[in-house]
Amino acid sequence: MGLTDQILSRCAAMALAVAVLCAPEPAAAEYDHAAFARRALEQHIIPGYRRFLVAADAQDAAVAALCAAPRDATLASARQSFGAALDAWGRIEHLRFGP
Numbered sequence: 474m475g476l477t478d479q480i481l482s483r484c485a486a487m488a489l490a491v492a493v494l495c496a497p498e499p500a501a502a503e504y505d506h507a508a509f510a511r512r513a514l515e516q517h518i519i520p521g522y523r524r525f526l527v528a529a530d531a532q533d534a535a536v537a538a539l540c541a542a543p544r545d546a547t548l549a550s551a552r553q554s555f556g557a558a559l560d561a562w563g564r565i566e567h568l569r570f571g572p
Contacts, residue, residue: 521565528554528561 535554539547 518565518568521561521568525558525561525565528558532558 532551532554535547535551539551541547
């Protein structure tokens with residue numbers, strides 16, 4: 474391949490790249506943001522906060538039981554409930570609300 478052929482080949486490749494990059498994009502379909510937000514609320518946010526509430530209530534009860542009767546069994550229960558509450562919180566901590 475001679476120098477002229479290389480130049481022509483590179484020019485053709487550049488022209489093709491420019492044609493592809495400058496081609497008009499197809500019209501984007503309208504996205505239903507409200508439906509997405511509703512699904513997120515119903516399928517992730519509310520259930521996640523419910524799980525956290527249940528786990529936090531269980532942790533509260535387990536710690537109260539530990540304080541009332543400090544034994545190995547109640548300590549183990551309090552530790553287990555703390556782990557469950559931490560796990561439930563970890564599933565929703567990424568959610569941010571506010572101004």
